[in-house]
Amino acid sequence: MPSLLEVRDLVTRFYSEGAVIHAVNGVSFSLDTGASMAIVGESGSGKSVTVMSLMRLVRFPPGRIEGGEVIFEERDLLRLSEEEMRRIRGNRIAMIFQDPMTSLNPVLSIGLQMTEGLRAHLGLGERAARDRAAEMLSLVGLPRPKERLDDYPHQFSGGQRQRIMIALALSCNPALLIADEPTTALDVTVQAQIVELIQGLREKLGMAVIWISHNLGLVAGVVDKVAVMYGGHIVEQSPVDELYEHPRHPYTLGLLKAIPKMDGRDQGRLFSIDGMPPDLRRPPESCPFAPRCIYAVDRCRQALPPLDELGAGQSVRCWRADEVAALNVAGAMR
Amino acid sequence: MTTYILRRLLVSIPILLGITVIVFFVASKMPGDAVLAMISTETPQAEDLIKLRRGQLGLDLPLYVQYGRWLWQLLQGNLGYSFQTGESVIDILLARIPATLQLMGTALLIAIVLGVAMGVVSALKQYSRTDYTFTFLGFAGISIPDFFLGMVLVYLLAIQWPLFPTSGISTAGEPYSLVDNLRHLALPALALGLVRTATFMRYTRTSVLEVMNNDYVRTARAKGLSEWLVVVRHILRNALIPVVTVIGLTLPVLFGGSVIIEMIFQWPGIGLMFIGAVTARDSPVIMGYVLFSAVMVQASNLLTDMAYSFLDPRIRYD
Numbered sequence: 001m002p003s004l005l006e007v008r009d010l011v012t013r014f015y016s017e018g019a020v021i022h023a024v025n026g027v028s029f030s031l032d033t034g035a036s037m038a039i040v041g042e043s044g045s046g047k048s049v050t051v052m053s054l055m056r057l058v059r060f061p062p063g064r065i066e067g068g069e070v071i072f073e074e075r076d077l078l079r080l081s082e083e084e085m086r087r088i089r090g091n092r093i094a095m096i097f098q099d100p101m102t103s104l105n106p107v108l109s110i111g112l113q114m115t116e117g118l119r120a121h122l123g124l125g126e127r128a129a130r131d132r133a134a135e136m137l138s139l140v141g142l143p144r145p146k147e148r149l150d151d152y153p154h155q156f157s158g159g160q161r162q163r164i165m166i167a168l169a170l171s172c173n174p175a176l177l178i179a180d181e182p183t184t185a186l187d188v189t190v191q192a193q194i195v196e197l198i199q200g201l202r203e204k205l206g207m208a209v210i211w212i213s214h215n216l217g218l219v220a221g222v223v224d225k226v227a228v229m230y231g232g233h234i235v236e237q238s239p240v241d242e243l244y245e246h247p248r249h250p251y252t253l254g255l256l257k258a259i260p261k262m263d264g265r266d267q268g269r270l271f272s273i274d275g276m277p278p279d280l281r282r283p284p285e286s287c288p289f290a291p292r293c294i295y296a297v298d299r300c301r302q303a304l305p306p307l308d309e310l311g312a313g314q315s316v317r318c319w320r321a322d323e324v325a326a327l328n329v330a331g332a333m334r
Numbered sequence: 335m336t337t338y339i340l341r342r343l344l345v346s347i348p349i350l351l352g353i354t355v356i357v358f359f360v361a362s363k364m365p366g367d368a369v370l371a372m373i374s375t376e377t378p379q380a381e382d383l384i385k386l387r388r389g390q391l392g393l394d395l396p397l398y399v400q401y402g403r404w405l406w407q408l409l410q411g412n413l414g415y416s417f418q419t420g421e422s423v424i425d426i427l428l429a430r431i432p433a434t435l436q437l438m439g440t441a442l443l444i445a446i447v448l449g450v451a452m453g454v455v456s457a458l459k460q461y462s463r464t465d466y467t468f469t470f471l472g473f474a475g476i477s478i479p480d481f482f483l484g485m486v487l488v489y490l491l492a493i494q495w496p497l498f499p500t501s502g503i504s505t506a507g508e509p510y511s512l513v514d515n516l517r518h519l520a521l522p523a524l525a526l527g528l529v530r531t532a533t534f535m536r537y538t539r540t541s542v543l544e545v546m547n548n549d550y551v552r553t554a555r556a557k558g559l560s561e562w563l564v565v566v567r568h569i570l571r572n573a574l575i576p577v578v579t580v581i582g583l584t585l586p587v588l589f590g591g592s593v594i595i596e597m598i599f600q601w602p603g604i605g606l607m608f609i610g611a612v613t614a615r616d617s618p619v620i621m622g623y624v625l626f627s628a629v630m631v632q633a634s635n636l637l638t639d640m641a642y643s644f645l646d647p648r649i650r651y652d
């Protein structure tokens with residue numbers, strides 16, 4: 001069976017103020033129908049641009065998708081007309097964003113914002129669309145959904161708004177949901193609720209989910225596999241258990257150490273790996289992580305390692321992956 | 335909302351009174367008076383005549399008594415009588431207001447439609463040739479005073495290419511026809527409107543550019559809406575909120591501008607009347623004009639606020 005989504009060598013760049021920002025540099029991954037994966041990585045590593053590219057929401061100027069394929073339901077999205085792409089957005093692929101406070105239009109009622117997609121994609125009339133919207137709102141656990149359709153975003157709390165965004169995203173029954181840090185802007189207590197809500201709906205509705213997160217710990221329980229991004233590359237991809245037990249890339253190791261402990265406050269917003277993220281305006285020919293890598297040797301500073309397939313769905317982009325894994329096992333036993 | 339409007343109306347009463355007081359006393363400080371403006375001082379019996387007329391018009395009374403009389407009349411719904419013609423000021427105003435409203439309304443319409451449309455196109459096509467052209471025109475428009483633009487328009491569209499008449503509201507001696515009226519309207523309305531077009535365009539452009547980058551616009555696109563819906567419903571709806579305020583604030587300026595434009599184009603509105611009244615020191619007419627324009631400005635402020643709360647559900651007056 002072909003996968004639901006197959007991304008190959010995706011390249012996206014931004015052209016701003018005379019500089020070229022190499023935001024996504026040949027990203028490949030795939031996702032099966034109904035499966036779920038996480039994309040993790042520090043700020044600026046290209047997670048959002050990757051998924052925005054899948055939906056072709058990168059706008060020129062300043063950004064442009066410059067290469068690769070995005071095969072979704074057996075069609076290359078990058079080759080569709082704008083009109084055909086529009087029929088996929090919000091319909092077959094839906095997206096929820098980081099900040100629920102700004103993701104809803106402040107001057108339009110929730111009802112209008114929820115029904116406009118339903119009317120465009122499913123051809124529903126006003127009444128039917130409102131009924132469906134209310135049904136979705138009750139599915140995400142919003143009380144008195146029918147009455148609240150006429151309310152405006154400022155009349156809801158942050159958590160409620162994110163529920164509304166989820167209801168909105170799922171209303172056309174998408175095959176793929178992209179959740180770009182849907183919990184980052186929320187209270188810690190609400191974060192887990194939202195993750196659970198999406199996970200529950202995924203099981204109920206059978207859609208695939210791509211989670212983007214800073215906080216691997218938060219989504220580890222609900223994903224099948226994890227792709228780790230660094231400097232616009234996927235540096236390691238692995239089934240989630242495998243990633244925890246046998247991390248291969250030094251950067252993944254750092255990430256795992258940065259997972260906030262369950263003893264309370266969330267300190268995982270930014271990973272604490274020494275050094276600066278790479279300058280995407282001048283991407284190195286070599287391994288982008290080398291300057292910050294404690295395992296780096298000369299070869300790392302000379303050439304970009306290829307993405308090595310290790311079998312069992314694991315792949316890694318590191319010259320010293322084997323040694324790192326061995327050292328790490330040794331370290332864990334110490 | 336109703337209480338809010340009532341409160342605003344109540345507050346506007348002292349404001350209007352204050353304006354009339356100030357204008358009344360400032361106008362009285364202008365050199366000369368209505369009688370001197372009318373009578374040639376060369377005539378032999380000038381002295382007596384002047385005294386007599388001043389007495390008749392009440393100009394020999396102390397200023398505060400004169401103002402009191404004016405106010406008392408006003409409370410009875412009477413704005414007094416023109417010193418020059420003896421006509422009722424209300425009648426004069428009523429006869430001339432339609433012409434001014436036609437001129438200002440058309441100018442405002444030109445400015446809003448053109449300004450908003452150009453601003454939106456300019457923003458959506460940021461850094462394109464169209465954008466640069468519009469931006470240049472906008473700067474030119476903002477830096478040119480409207481009377482000068484009026485003269486340029488006269489030179490181009492009335493003298494070089496005699497397309498439009500340059501004075502009056504219709505051709506004298508001919509029966510009224512709408513086409514004829516509109517041809518007369520073209521130049522003064524353009525002169526008055528184009529400068530404002532530039533202002534509205536710049537505000538619209540800035541506002542659209544700002545709104546365009548909002549997260550909810552991305553959400554709208556991610557829903558798969560047509561670009562038209564994204565622009566009109568999600569971008570414009572938000573971007574026009576600050577523009578509405580600017581339009582509201584423009585009205586007083588438009589009143590000032592229309593005085594000069596009416597003079598240049600001999601447009602028989604209240605602006606032209608006002609200039610005549612100032613020259614003749616015809617204070618009842620001056621006061622009538624001031625009161626009317628002050629009421630209009632107050633009304634437009636109130637309308638702006640209401641439009642604001644209509645456009646933005648986060649704003650509620652009570």
Ligand SMILES: Nc1ncnc2c1ncn2[C@@H]1O[C@H](COP(=O)(O)OP(=O)(O)OP(=O)(O)O)[C@@H](O)[C@H]1O
Pocket residue numbers: 014015016021023041042043044045046047048049050062063214280
């Ligand atoms: N509109 C844009 N114009 C110019 N550069 C951009 C634009 N959007 C993204 N970039 C650049 O692309 C790179 C990747 O950004 P991206 O938003 O994908 O990061 P991210 O991994 O999602 O980070 P975060 O965790 O902070 O959301 C960054 O260097 C960013 O500066």
Ligand SMILES: [Mg+2]
Pocket residue numbers: 047048049180
């Ligand atoms: Mg992001």
